[in-house]
Amino acid sequence: xxxxxxxxxxxxxxxxxxxxxxxxxxxxxxxxxxxxxxxxxxxxxxxxxxxxxxxxxxxxxxxxxxxxxxxxxxxxxxxxxxxxxxxxxxxxxxxxxxxxxxxxxxxxxxxxxxxxx
Amino acid sequence: xxxxxxxxxxxxxxxxxxxxxxxxxxxxxxxxxxxxxxxxxxxxxxxxxxxxxxxxxxxxxxxxxxxxxxxxxxxxxxxxxxxxxxxxxxxxxxxxxxxxxxxxxxxxxxxxxxxxxxxxxxxxxxxxxxxxxxxxxxxxxxxxxxxxxxxxxxxxxxxxxxxxxxxxxxxxxxxxxxxxxxxxxxxxxxxxxxxxxxxxxxxxxxxxxxxxxxxxxxxxxxxxxxxxxxxxxxxxxxxxxxxxxxxxxxxxxxxxxxxxxxxxxxxxxxxxxxxxxxxxxxxxxxxxxxxxxxxxxxxxxxxxxxxxxxxxxxxxxxxxxxxxxxxxxxxxxxxxxxxxxxxxxxxxxxxxxxxxxxxxxxxxxxxxxxxxxxxxxxxxxxxxxxxxxxxxxxxxx
Numbered sequence: 001x002x003x004x005x006x007x008x009x010x011x012x013x014x015x016x017x018x019x020x021x022x023x024x025x026x027x028x029x030x031x032x033x034x035x036x037x038x039x040x041x042x043x044x045x046x047x048x049x050x051x052x053x054x055x056x057x058x059x060x061x062x063x064x065x066x067x068x069x070x071x072x073x074x075x076x077x078x079x080x081x082x083x084x085x086x087x088x089x090x091x092x093x094x095x096x097x098x099x100x101x102x103x104x105x106x107x108x109x110x111x112x113x114x115x116x117x
Numbered sequence: 118x119x120x121x122x123x124x125x126x127x128x129x130x131x132x133x134x135x136x137x138x139x140x141x142x143x144x145x146x147x148x149x150x151x152x153x154x155x156x157x158x159x160x161x162x163x164x165x166x167x168x169x170x171x172x173x174x175x176x177x178x179x180x181x182x183x184x185x186x187x188x189x190x191x192x193x194x195x196x197x198x199x200x201x202x203x204x205x206x207x208x209x210x211x212x213x214x215x216x217x218x219x220x221x222x223x224x225x226x227x228x229x230x231x232x233x234x235x236x237x238x239x240x241x242x243x244x245x246x247x248x249x250x251x252x253x254x255x256x257x258x259x260x261x262x263x264x265x266x267x268x269x270x271x272x273x274x275x276x277x278x279x280x281x282x283x284x285x286x287x288x289x290x291x292x293x294x295x296x297x298x299x300x301x302x303x304x305x306x307x308x309x310x311x312x313x314x315x316x317x318x319x320x321x322x323x324x325x326x327x328x329x330x331x332x333x334x335x336x337x338x339x340x341x342x343x344x345x346x347x348x349x350x351x352x353x354x355x356x357x358x359x360x361x362x363x364x365x366x367x368x369x370x371x372x373x374x375x376x377x378x379x380x381x382x383x384x385x386x387x388x389x390x391x392x393x394x395x396x397x398x399x400x401x402x403x404x405x406x407x408x409x410x411x412x413x414x415x416x417x418x419x420x421x422x423x424x425x426x427x428x429x430x431x432x433x434x435x436x437x438x439x440x441x442x443x444x445x446x447x448x449x450x451x452x453x454x455x456x457x458x459x460x461x462x463x464x465x466x467x468x469x470x471x472x473x474x475x476x477x478x479x480x481x482x483x484x485x486x487x488x489x490x491x492x493x494x495x496x497x498x499x500x501x502x503x504x505x506x507x508x509x510x511x512x513x514x
Contacts, residue, residue, distance in 0.1 A: 037247075038284050038338035040239050043346045044217035048166035050178045068212060068313050073177040078156055078267035088269055095381060097315035 232296030251463035261500030284338030436461035
């Protein structure tokens with residue numbers, strides 16, 4: 001499956017990029033103005049909805065952490081020690097000014113560890 | 118979206134969500150890939166759901182982290198080395214990213230220690246001499262998920278990397294128009310993304326000499342067309358040979374500094390041990406650090422089967438001099454074939470035929486400065502700078 005996808009992608013890439021390959025020389029940096037003009041048009045996009053949520057038992061993580069990043073990244077972390085999770089919480093509060101009450105640290109770290117069980 | 122996707126789910130079911138989503142949601146996570154991490158935790162959904170992107174490995178929905186599958190880099194030796202824009206990896210720090218840019222309203226500010234502060238429209242930027250360069254863009258933390266012991270952060274496989282033909286104007290030309298004041302030491306770059314609350318604005322700096330270098334450009338073109346919004350439309354700083362943290366996306370503010378940048382993103386984040394290979398003993402703390410900078414040579418497999426092995430290579434901050442393969446654990450090395458050279462900072466394709474039988478193939482790049490790759494992995498707490506030799510098990514007929 002992956003290989004077939006790769007072949008299709010490679011073919012598409014060749015078709016797409018055949019037109020600009022000729023400019024891809026170190027010399028073009030020296031020459032200036034060698035390539036075709038690039039037309040710029042306004043862009044607007046909508047990002048997809050998030051699909052992953054945390055279980056109710058991890059509400060304290062949802063409340064304190066997911067305002068800035070979606071749960072998928074939290075769930076994808078390797079198994080971390082309590083002190084590593086605490087360092088993450090401390091970094092978010094110190095470096096990124098997250099409004100995490102220090103009194104909740106223990107509960108947050110415990111919930112993060114429970115998510116990794 | 119199907120209501121059941123909103124249900125709270127445990128870790129295990131989160132990982133299988135992608136497969137289940139296929140039936141009910143053709144736009145979202147259609148397949149799973151396995152990035153092969155040490156704790157069996159490398160499974161990730163593939164997604165077509167992000168505008169202008171397809172077949173991307175979903176690392177994080179918000180702020181988006183999308184990885185390129187290695188299959189997207191695969192091709193014959195003579196194929197283009199450029200990564201298609203719709204497969205190019207995506208990495209944003211903060212969730213508040215530009216989702217709409219009006220090309221008539223956009224302005225690039227050039228200020229700070231300059232004689233004539235500038236506020237340039239895109240037309241004015243494009244009126245400067247146009248230059249092009251092929252260059253690899255690689256996340257500082259590419260391959261972080263392969264570190265041992267593991268470290269927190271985005272768990273990238275090897276696909277937080279891509280090669281494009283960048284079209285734009287020299288940063289030097291912009292700085293000359295503004296007139297750099299005497300005593301300038303650095304130039305700082307910031308874009309349209311915004312931090313939450315009181316978090317530090319994302320900004321990165323280069324020395325004034327580096328900023329004036331021939332190859333550093335402000336790009337409005339990526340592989341012959343405008344950049345996708347998710348890759349930094351309308352303007353992106355291109356710093357060939359250096360890690361992506363300096364390639365500021367949606368660049369709208371260039372500030373010439375008369376004192377070194379002491380902001381969080383230079384002073385605290387993206388720093389590596391000031392040791393050989395940026396490596397320390399796992400768990401080490403309180404070692405001297407320096408900002409991450411130049412990239413290192415690497416070689417990757419994109420295919421390994423009965424037809425042989427092949428892949429892509431980069432020289433890092435210099436060209437690819439050679440790619441070699443070994444099937445005896447590095448006792449003897451043999452030259453791989455190299456594809457065409459699109460410039461010292463771009464990918465080179467490589468290919469090799471290895472002897473029949475079951476083999477573990479190792480592959481390494483040596484760059485034109487003489488730097489090469491080693492088997493023994495490095496370690497640092499940020500999960501940066503990995504470039505140890507890749508191996509692949511293959512059975513040749």
